[in-house]
Amino acid sequence: MLGNAFHIALREIRRNLMRAFLTVLGVIIGVAAVITMVTLGQGTTQAVKNQISSLGSNLVMIRPGMGFGPRASSAGVPNFIQSDVEALQNQIYGIAAIAPVSSSNLSTIYRQNARSTSITGTTPAYFGINNWTLADGRLFDETDLRNGAAVCVIGDTAKTELFGTENPVGKLIRIGKTATASSASSTTEEAAPYSSSFQVIGVLTAKGQSGMGNQDDTIIVPLAALQRRLTGRSSSRDISQITLSAKEGADSDRLITDITSLLRARRNLDRNEDNDFNVFDTRQIAETLSSSTKMMTMLLAAVAGVSLLVGGIGIMNIMLVSVTERTREIGIRLAIGARAREVLLQFLVEAITLSSVGGIAGILIAFGLCVGLSRLIQVPFLFDLKINLIAFFFSAAIGIVFGFAPARRAASLDPIDALRHE
Amino acid sequence: MSPPLIELRGITKTYGKGDAAFQALRGINLTINQGDFVAVMGPSGSGKSTLMNLLGCLDTPSSGEYLYEKIAVETLNADQRSLLRRHALGFIFQGFNLLARTSALENVELPMIYRGISTSERQRLASEALDTVGLLTKLSNTPAELSGGQQQRVAIARAIVTSPSTLLADEPTGNLDSKTTGEIMRLLARLNSERGITILLVTHEDEVAAYARRTIHVRDGLIASDESKP
Numbered sequence: 276m277l278g279n280a281f282h283i284a285l286r287e288i289r290r291n292l293m294r295a296f297l298t299v300l301g302v303i304i305g306v307a308a309v310i311t312m313v314t315l316g317q318g319t320t321q322a323v324k325n326q327i328s329s330l331g332s333n334l335v336m337i338r339p340g341m342g343f344g345p346r347a348s349s350a351g352v353p354n355f356i357q358s359d360v361e362a363l364q365n366q367i368y369g370i371a372a373i374a375p376v377s378s379s380n381l382s383t384i385y386r387q388n389a390r391s392t393s394i395t396g397t398t399p400a401y402f403g404i405n406n407w408t409l410a411d412g413r414l415f416d417e418t419d420l421r422n423g424a425a426v427c428v429i430g431d432t433a434k435t436e437l438f439g440t441e442n443p444v445g446k447l448i449r450i451g452k453t454a455t456a457s458s459a460s461s462t463t464e465e466a467a468p469y470s471s472s473f474q475v476i477g478v479l480t481a482k483g484q485s486g487m488g489n490q491d492d493t494i495i496v497p498l499a500a501l502q503r504r505l506t507g508r509s510s511s512r513d514i515s516q517i518t519l520s521a522k523e524g525a526d527s528d529r530l531i532t533d534i535t536s537l538l539r540a541r542r543n544l545d546r547n548e549d550n551d552f553n554v555f556d557t558r559q560i561a562e563t564l565s566s567s568t569k570m571m572t573m574l575l576a577a578v579a580g581v582s583l584l585v586g587g588i589g590i591m592n593i594m595l596v597s598v599t600e601r602t603r604e605i606g607i608r609l610a611i612g613a614r615a616r617e618v619l620l621q622f623l624v625e626a627i628t629l630s631s632v633g634g635i636a637g638i639l640i641a642f643g644l645c646v647g648l649s650r651l652i653q654v655p656f657l658f659d660l661k662i663n664l665i666a667f668f669f670s671a672a673i674g675i676v677f678g679f680a681p682a683r684r685a686a687s688l689d690p691i692d693a694l695r696h697e
Numbered sequence: 698m699s700p701p702l703i704e705l706r707g708i709t710k711t712y713g714k715g716d717a718a719f720q721a722l723r724g725i726n727l728t729i730n731q732g733d734f735v736a737v738m739g740p741s742g743s744g745k746s747t748l749m750n751l752l753g754c755l756d757t758p759s760s761g762e763y764l765y766e767k768i769a770v771e772t773l774n775a776d777q778r779s780l781l782r783r784h785a786l787g788f789i790f791q792g793f794n795l796l797a798r799t800s801a802l803e804n805v806e807l808p809m810i811y812r813g814i815s816t817s818e819r820q821r822l823a824s825e826a827l828d829t830v831g832l833l834t835k836l837s838n839t840p841a842e843l844s845g846g847q848q849q850r851v852a853i854a855r856a857i858v859t860s861p862s863t864l865l866a867d868e869p870t871g872n873l874d875s876k877t878t879g880e881i882m883r884l885l886a887r888l889n890s891e892r893g894i895t896i897l898l899v900t901h902e903d904e905v906a907a908y909a910r911r912t913i914h915v916r917d918g919l920i921a922s923d924e925s926k927p
Contacts, residue, residue, distance in 0.1 A: 279810055279813070283810060606794070607795075608807070609779060610753075610794070611855065612779055612780065612859075613779060614780070689755060690756075692756075
């Protein structure tokens with residue numbers, strides 16, 4: 276009986292190729308859309324996660340300013356001084372490494388290439404805290420820091436923009452205020468009273484684009500070199516950020532509380548005054564970013580759900596449009612002696628065959644789309660078996676229900692009523 | 698004398714319920730013997746098609762007894778009626794009722810698929826049946842590629858391919874011209890005389906009824922007359 280049903284079902288599919296194709300198309304659209312959307316959404320989420328972890332683990336950042344996020348303001352708020360960094364290092368338990376950061380947007384020149392770049396003055400600890408690794412050359416060390424040596428380590432974007440394909444290690448670049456650079460400079464560029472030549476000693480491994488801006492467009496110099504050779508600030512209150520890494524297993528909430536109370540005391544804030552600085556760790560950054568990726572994933576899931584619905588309605592329409600013809604067919608089959616269950620088995624086999632073919636084609640198409648698109652928008656391709664199965668079985672269920680339900684109704688009629696169906 | 702093939706006792710059929718109820722058959726008593734060629738005649742709305750559908754187990758009576766070869770048909774369920782149709786009955790309809798986009802050969806093969814006959818045997822029997830109706834050259838034509846008369850001959854081939862004991866034809870020539878009507882009726886008469894197939898035929902044309910040996914007139918859900926040719 277099953278063999279017969281297969282025989283008849285396949286014959287019916289061959290006979291009605293257009294109808295079969297349209298049914299399969301509905302399933303394909305549903306399955307492929309859902310899988311592609313969800314897979315790309317997950318890839319994007321993963322990409323964001325990767326970038327957050329590239330910031331460094333247990334990372335804590337301290338910045339002057341009121342508030343955090345869109346309402347942040349740093350206008351008129353004093354920076355930190357070197358002794359703040361030393362106080363934190365000596366008095367707070369749970370800090371593994373700490374680095375002061377002073378940054379300025381300055382013009383950089385190598386031969387004909389001039390551009391504005393973020394120049395960061397810091398200590399050697401900075402590289403470890405921020406998970407920077409070397410692609411080429413060396414990092415600067417404590418000796419360079421003490422001497423204020425005119426050396427720099429450059430990020431991948433800065434390297435490409437200034438040097439192109441040339442090997443930058445050992446080359447000299449000019450940083451600071453220059454006639455050519457200032458005339459072409461942007462408004463964000465700060466006026467440096469001095470300019471100086473720096474030797475490139477190392478190139479950093481690229482971290483890639485992130486929700487935090489391009490981290491690779493950077494040039495890192497010893498803090499003393501920045502202060503003495505470029506900004507020339509007489510005041511030592513020029514540390515715009517302090518980054519530190521917490522010790523393994525340290526309670527980060529406790530750490531943030533301790534840092535906050537120490538800095539409040541050092542900055543002479545009254546009890547009723549708000550903090551004029553922010554302390555935040557990677558977890559908070561991750562939470563901010565992941566709430567937006569979560570929203571995006573939900574949006575994608577909604578779009579995918581709509582495609583599944585559209586595909587389902589497509590299947591439904593084809594099945595319902597052909598119901599008159601099929602009801603007569605059922606009447607004929609019953610009249611010549613087929614039992615209702617034999618006819619139903621045939622229709623079930625037909626619906627399952629078409630839905631499975633559509634589902635498998637949808638999965639294959641989605642796989643191709645995901646590989647191509649994830650390369651195009653530069654997110655990792657994560658194959659998710661679960662969503663493939665969900666999409667497949669959901670579409671198959673729609674195909675089977677709407678292929679089978681009208682047949683069930685028709686087969687329950689007296690044969691003469693099925694034959695007379697208009 | 699052998700027992701009757703078909704016996705109807707007090708068959709009624711009511712459509713609808715309550716005030717809208719319409720009694721199409723109001724108590725039919727009828728006996729049909731093996732090898733009969735019966736024409737059922739009557740004006741439209743008289744209940745002759747309803748009677749035919751009940752005889753063919755395509756529809757179920759509201760009350761009364763129906764014995765087919767001593768089987769009480771009114772006690773059978775839908776599957777058992779399917780099996781009775783499969784093994785004993787063949788149908789010819791006014792509208793042919795062939796499967797669209799399906800070759801003549803495959804249409805004729807159809808009833809044999811449900812009988813579990815092998816592919817090669819099916820094709821041999823189907824070709825034979827199509828030869829009987831004179832369509833051996835049209836095996837691979839679909840209904841759309843055949844004339845009305847040819848389609849009805851395919852339907853006849855489909856009906857006789859399983860060697861049924863009874864052939865039920867509901868206005869088989871209703872959609873055909875007079876020349877084709879003659880061809881189809883001669884074919885049915887030949888099947889009746891050569892193979893001994895019992896034929897029940899619904900028609901409202903006297904020329905068609907003339908081929909039968911017995912004519913039953915139905916009026917207002919009752920048998921008005923029952924005449925046999927000598």
